[in-house]
Amino acid sequence: MWDYTDKVMELFYNPKNQGLLEDNQEPGIAVVFGEVGSIACGDALRLHLKIDVDNEKILDARFQTFGCTSAIASSSALTELIKGLTLDQALKVTNKDIAEYLGGLPEAKMHCSVMGQEALEAAIFKYRGIPIDVHEEDEGALICSCFGISESKIRRVIQ
Amino acid sequence: MQTCIYLDNNATTKVDPEVVEAMLPYLTQYYGNPSSMHTFGGQVGKAVKQARQQVAALIGADDSEIVFTSCGTEGNNAAIRAALQAQPEKRHIVTTQVEHPAVLNVCKQLETQGYTVTYLSVNRQGQIDLDELSASMTGNTALVTIMYANNETGVVFPIEQIGLRVKEYGALFHVDAVQAVGKVPLNMKTSTVDLLTLSGHKLHAPKGIGALYVRRGVRFRPFLVGGHQERGRRAGTENVPGIIGLGKAAELAQTYIKDIKHEQQLRDRLEKTLLETIPDCEVNGERKNRLPNTTNIGFKYIEGEAILLSLNQYGICASSGSACTSGSLEPSHVLRSMGLPYTTLHGSIRFSLSRYTTAAEIDRVLEVMPLIVERLRALSPFNND
Amino acid sequence: MQTCIYLDNNATTKVDPEVVEAMLPYLTQYYGNPSSMHTFGGQVGKAVKQARQQVAALIGADDSEIVFTSCGTEGNNAAIRAALQAQPEKRHIVTTQVEHPAVLNVCKQLETQGYTVTYLSVNRQGQIDLDELSASMTGNTALVTIMYANNETGVVFPIEQIGLRVKEYGALFHVDAVQAVGKVPLNMKTSTVDLLTLSGHKLHAPKGIGALYVRRGVRFRPFLVGGHQERGRRAGTENVPGIIGLGKAAELAQTYIKDIKHEQQLRDRLEKTLLETIPDCEVNGERKNRLPNTTNIGFKYIEGEAILLSLNQYGICASSGSACTSGSLEPSHVLRSMGLPYTTLHGSIRFSLSRYTTAAEIDRVLEVMPLIVERLRALSPFNND
Numbered sequence: 058m059w060d061y062t063d064k065v066m067e068l069f070y071n072p073k074n075q076g077l078l079e080d081n082q083e084p085g086i087a088v089v090f091g092e093v094g095s096i097a098c099g100d101a102l103r104l105h106l107k108i109d110v111d112n113e114k115i116l117d118a119r120f121q122t123f124g125c126t127s128a129i130a131s132s133s134a135l136t137e138l139i140k141g142l143t144l145d146q147a148l149k150v151t152n153k154d155i156a157e158y159l160g161g162l163p164e165a166k167m168h169c170s171v172m173g174q175e176a177l178e179a180a181i182f183k184y185r186g187i188p189i190d191v192h193e194e195d196e197g198a199l200i201c202s203c204f205g206i207s208e209s210k211i212r213r214v215i216q
Numbered sequence: 217m218q219t220c221i222y223l224d225n226n227a228t229t230k231v232d233p234e235v236v237e238a239m240l241p242y243l244t245q246y247y248g249n250p251s252s253m254h255t256f257g258g259q260v261g262k263a264v265k266q267a268r269q270q271v272a273a274l275i276g277a278d279d280s281e282i283v284f285t286s287c288g289t290e291g292n293n294a295a296i297r298a299a300l301q302a303q304p305e306k307r308h309i310v311t312t313q314v315e316h317p318a319v320l321n322v323c324k325q326l327e328t329q330g331y332t333v334t335y336l337s338v339n340r341q342g343q344i345d346l347d348e349l350s351a352s353m354t355g356n357t358a359l360v361t362i363m364y365a366n367n368e369t370g371v372v373f374p375i376e377q378i379g380l381r382v383k384e385y386g387a388l389f390h391v392d393a394v395q396a397v398g399k400v401p402l403n404m405k406t407s408t409v410d411l412l413t414l415s416g417h418k419l420h421a422p423k424g425i426g427a428l429y430v431r432r433g434v435r436f437r438p439f440l441v442g443g444h445q446e447r448g449r450r451a452g453t454e455n456v457p458g459i460i461g462l463g464k465a466a467e468l469a470q471t472y473i474k475d476i477k478h479e480q481q482l483r484d485r486l487e488k489t490l491l492e493t494i495p496d497c498e499v500n501g502e503r504k505n506r507l508p509n510t511t512n513i514g515f516k517y518i519e520g521e522a523i524l525l526s527l528n529q530y531g532i533c534a535s536s537g538s539a540c541t542s543g544s545l546e547p548s549h550v551l552r553s554m555g556l557p558y559t560t561l562h563g564s565i566r567f568s569l570s571r572y573t574t575a576a577e578i579d580r581v582l583e584v585m586p587l588i589v590e591r592l593r594a595l596s597p598f599n600n601d
Numbered sequence: 602m603q604t605c606i607y608l609d610n611n612a613t614t615k616v617d618p619e620v621v622e623a624m625l626p627y628l629t630q631y632y633g634n635p636s637s638m639h640t641f642g643g644q645v646g647k648a649v650k651q652a653r654q655q656v657a658a659l660i661g662a663d664d665s666e667i668v669f670t671s672c673g674t675e676g677n678n679a680a681i682r683a684a685l686q687a688q689p690e691k692r693h694i695v696t697t698q699v700e701h702p703a704v705l706n707v708c709k710q711l712e713t714q715g716y717t718v719t720y721l722s723v724n725r726q727g728q729i730d731l732d733e734l735s736a737s738m739t740g741n742t743a744l745v746t747i748m749y750a751n752n753e754t755g756v757v758f759p760i761e762q763i764g765l766r767v768k769e770y771g772a773l774f775h776v777d778a779v780q781a782v783g784k785v786p787l788n789m790k791t792s793t794v795d796l797l798t799l800s801g802h803k804l805h806a807p808k809g810i811g812a813l814y815v816r817r818g819v820r821f822r823p824f825l826v827g828g829h830q831e832r833g834r835r836a837g838t839e840n841v842p843g844i845i846g847l848g849k850a851a852e853l854a855q856t857y858i859k860d861i862k863h864e865q866q867l868r869d870r871l872e873k874t875l876l877e878t879i880p881d882c883e884v885n886g887e888r889k890n891r892l893p894n895t896t897n898i899g900f901k902y903i904e905g906e907a908i909l910l911s912l913n914q915y916g917i918c919a920s921s922g923s924a925c926t927s928g929s930l931e932p933s934h935v936l937r938s939m940g941l942p943y944t945t946l947h948g949s950i951r952f953s954l955s956r957y958t959t960a961a962e963i964d965r966v967l968e969v970m971p972l973i974v975e976r977l978r979a980l981s982p983f984n985n986d
């Protein structure tokens with residue numbers, strides 16, 4: 058059995074900011090979402106952001122996650138961490154910050170926090186219109202089967 | 217937490233209180249070594265002999281055909297190695313893609329040691345194709361090793377039909393019956409099986425004891441080498457309390473098997489009602505040829521670990537995949553071999569009942585399971601997609 | 602017969618009542634599988650972790666270096682196989698002529714699989730010659746496997762001196778410490794030993810559980826292949842009650858070792874008085890470097906089995922040779938390797954004491970032993986030769 062912290066369990070049982078954000082076409086407000094994982098695989102995290110266009114502040118963040126306990130807790134933690142940050146500040150949030158917020162994750166589950174970071178990057182890049190270079194699923198063994206995250210990818214991100 | 221609604225009996229079972237009682241004297245006053253020359257050890261030897269008869273009786277074997285082991289894994293390792301040593305000139309093995317790691321990983325190791333292994337596929341129902349079996353066999357086939365019943369889905373293979381085909385080619389036939397013994401009546405006297413593995417903790421005996429059936433006449437070399445215990449077929453001081461416990465559990469299982477309809481009715485009700493009350497879920501594996509205590513259900517669009525931890529919050533124990541692979545993050549190799557879609561694969565849960573399961577416990581599961589699925593689906597991006 | 606004067610503790614020991622007590626909850630309510638994904642199993646996993654720490658503490662190891670096994674024999678088989686797999690290019694093994702069959706018979710099997718084995722001789726005192734060891738080693742030596750203390754004579758080998766020589770040649774060093782653990786303080790932190798075997802039932806834990814110490818950094822492949830239990834180093838559902846029992850026994854042994862002088866005094870009195878009161882007998886094996894609980898005495902002109910059965914009549918349990926060879930009629934390979942004359946060889950008896958041995962029990966043995974020897978000698982044609 059995984060050794061989850063109380064914080065992980067709390068956010069798993071009572072996640073904050075679950076769901077999606079509707080785009081109500083409010084002036085000066087942008088709503089985007091970023092996604093990691095593939096529908097073909099059947100696993101994903103979708104991160105929704107509400108952004109104040111003037112100062113690039115994240116006004117709200119919501120998530121939809123198909124994944125394990127730590128994936129759900131990580132997603133929820135991420136939304137808590139980034140609310141109120143500017144996009145530039147948010148881009149500095151790493152999977153380590155997510156794990157720290159959760160009081161730690163089992164080593165084998167560290168990668169569950171990685172996709173939080175990736176979804177954030179995807180959402181912000183999408184908003185800014187920057188193409189995301191798709192990392193090849195290369196050498197490494199498939200570690201997170203739900204999200205198709207390979208070991209080498211995790212190493213890249215964790216380092 | 218001290219108690220729970222325990223629906224994880226294919227992982228391990230509660231030791232029967234009568235089994236504990238039978239063992240206790242051998243953990244306290246009768247601590248002698250059964251191989252010793254004195255009466256104090258000798259009397260222990262007699263008890264071991266009786267236990268051997270009890271185990272033999274459960275599977276219709278002769279007591280000389282029973283070798284005590286430390287677990288199902290040891291039984292599988294020993295049987296496979298012995299079968300190959302008995303026919304050193306043959307270098308081919310047939311097994312299935314859905315075996316337990318205690319067979320699969322031995323086969324994978326053997327592939328690095330000059331053996332060729334055929335892994336028979338299974339269909340969407342988890343069944344093998346007997347013609348694929350026959351087509352895979354040659355005069356070079358030393359061993360066919362196929363499980364009696366699958367630990368994840370409960371699907372039962374047609375062992376005697378398989379055995380007839382195996383015998384046509386003169387190969388040895390090993391059956392991992394860890395999940396079948398105690399749930400399905402077996403009779404080695406009228407069987408084609410040469411070697412059969414069982415494990416105590418799956419039938420209300422303690423962990424740390426198992427047995428291997430070795431048909432009289434089958435050449436056998438020990439896997440654990442050393443002293444001449446178990447008539448030279450398994451070295452190491454005998455686990456006397458474990459052996460006594462397994463003997464008692466085997467005796468109890470004989471009566472118990474006759475009542476297994478009750479357990480099956482509970483399982484059927486659980487399964488039927490879950491399918492009725494929860495949308496987008498389905499039973500994994502054939503429902504006809506199946507263990508009476510097992511159901512494996514795929515809940516689409518949600519993930520198994522999240523389901524398990526939610527169940528755990530309600531004090532309900534179940535599992536996804538087998539306990540010994542639960543530390544790994546790979547989805548079940550059994551369900552993958554059956555070709556399930558990824559949506560179902562990740563959200564599959566095994567409920568395995570025992571003689572201790574009550575109707576009230578099943579009611580409770582039926583009450584909370586819809587809530588859990590609903591909550592997790594609400595979190596999922598695929599919901600309503 | 603329910604009780605006896607039990608002087609056969611090198612064969613197996615009484616389970617400590619505190620050990621039974623510690624185990625009982627894990628035979629009854631805490632029956633979960635430690636690898637399971639629910640709290641019910643997880644709590645068992647925590648108890649297993651504590652037991653691992655207790656075993657590690659007894660031998661000055663880190664708990665990550667402890668692998669639970671089913672017995673000493675499995676530990677020896679696993680250690681030897683792992684050491685060879687780690688260095689597939691080296692094909693030479695060094696051991697001694699006086700090892701337990703769980704090492705000797707593995708070595709004999711390896712000789713049929715392309716390995717060369719040097720069996721170091723022992724002198725009349727049962728000691729090996731360090732120079733013979735060094736002379737036997739080459740760059741091709743994969744493994745030196747030597748017991749800590751001999752089960753028949755109690756003779757202790759100079760393990761650390763041996764280890765220093767082993768390291769000069771870059772071989773791995775395995776020590777069968779089944780008879781030493783719990784009787785002699787060990788500290789793996791300052792040791793040259795790479796792999797060390799222990800067995801629960803020799804130190805007041807139950808039969809069916811043992812452990813293997815694997816020094817951090819030593820490459821290790823599992824002997825039992827299957828699931829990923831024991832961090833992939835030993836497959837098979839963990840023998841939880843056994844593990845908990847071994848942990849408790851290890852904890853108790855730590856205190857107990859400090860009191861072992863008491864046991865040694867009883868042993869010394871037994872030995873001294875027997876030598877004084879019975880003519881034509883002698884201690885087999887060096888008396889200085891020896892386990893505190895063991896004495897092996899040769900009574901000339903009479904036969905061991907006859908002595909044992911006579912002792913048995915008085916309710917006294919002792920043995921000749923090891924329990925796992927006692928079914929065979931060969932005289933002890935250990936005593937033969939020491940070059941004892943045939944007259945002594947056949948009439949040698951091992952008395953092995955434990956913390957439960959009392960002064961009154963020793964008195965009783967001292968009372969009856971002269972009568973037994975006298976009676977049997979009166980029957981012997983060699984008497985007064």
Ligand SMILES: Cc1ncc(COP(=O)(O)O)c(C=O)c1O
Binds near residue numbers: 748779
């Ligand atoms: C020195 C020695 N090694 C190994 C063993 C084997 O241990 P087990 O009987 O637990 O397999 C024994 C005892 O039988 C022994 O005395």
Ligand SMILES: Cc1ncc(COP(=O)(O)O)c(C=O)c1O
Binds near residue numbers: 289316540
């Ligand atoms: C089908 C099957 N084979 C083998 C095993 C291994 O048995 P054990 O855990 O007793 O080694 C198990 C259970 O874990 C099993 O379900």
Ligand code: FES
Binds near residue numbers: 124169
């Ligand atoms: S996201 Fe949790 S295991 Fe992959």
Ligand code: FES
Binds near residue numbers: 124125126128201545
């Ligand atoms: S989300 Fe759990 S394995 Fe990927």
